[in-house]
Amino acid sequence: MGKLVWTVRETAIGPLLVMATGEGLVHVGFRADPPAAQRSVASVGRRLGTEPVEDGRALAAAAEQLDGYFAGSRTRFELPLDWSLVTGFNRRVLRELATGVPFGSVVGYQDLARRVGEPDAARAVGTAMGANPIPVVVPCHRVIESDGGIGGFGGGLEIKRALLALEGVLPAPLF
Structure with missing residues (x-):
């Protein structure tokens, strides 16, 4: 290694x-x-x-x-990534997320499942987000529920809200 x-x-x-x-x-x-x-x-x-x-x-x-x-001066990470902590479907989903969901935008679990050719795998996309070993850089905070709900986040919802606010997707938290 x-x-x-x-x-x-x-x-x-x-x-x-x-x-x-x-x-x-x-x-x-x-x-x-x-x-x-x-x-x-x-x-x-x-x-x-x-x-x-x-x-x-x-x-x-x-x-x-x-x-x-x-x-607030960088909207894209330009770092080599080592995917060795994630495999299979999860790796496919996270790679799509890393390259296909830019700063300041969000994507639904269902849409991300469609993007990787597994339209019935929205729940599995949620599992992939929870297994993301490189959050922030591989922006799992940008994945939300189809109805616009914030969804879950391994780092806690307050961190997800703060990251989405930093990217202008949500208003900044009041406290």
């Missing part, structure tokens, strides 16, 4: 754990206080069969792009 590096980045939505391999960004984790970050680092390391190393310098490009996104 090679080198697995990680760092924790402070953002407008709280600390994010950012992890990458030689292939690219492999994991982004919400609410990365020290105990949670250590659990996630160990878990991803086990899944990938390698020992993670803390190295913020190796993640400078990811950090810069995340900073730009949260500052």
Whole structure:
């Protein structure tokens, strides 16, 4: 597998754990206080069969792009992605999401299912969103219910609302 590096980045939505391999960004984790970050680092390391190393310098490009996104000056991530933590249908859905749903827009679970050639798989799309190892960069927060409801979000609905507000899809939270 090679080198697995990680760092924790402070953002407008709280600390994010950012992890990458030689292939690219492999994991982004919400609410990365020290105990949670250590659990996630160990878990991803086990899944990938390698020992993670803390190295913020190796993640400078990811950090810069995340900073730009949260500052409102970046609408697109241009980072290599490592899809090794996701397979099959989930990978197909997440790749479509990453390339086909731009900043400031949303897509319904059903529409995303249609886009990957599985029109009856809206629930499975929801499962794929929950399995997204690279949230924010692979924007699962942009997936909503067909009736316009916000839907679920692994990072919590307050973070989903904040990300959608940052992108101008929702009004900014009052508090």
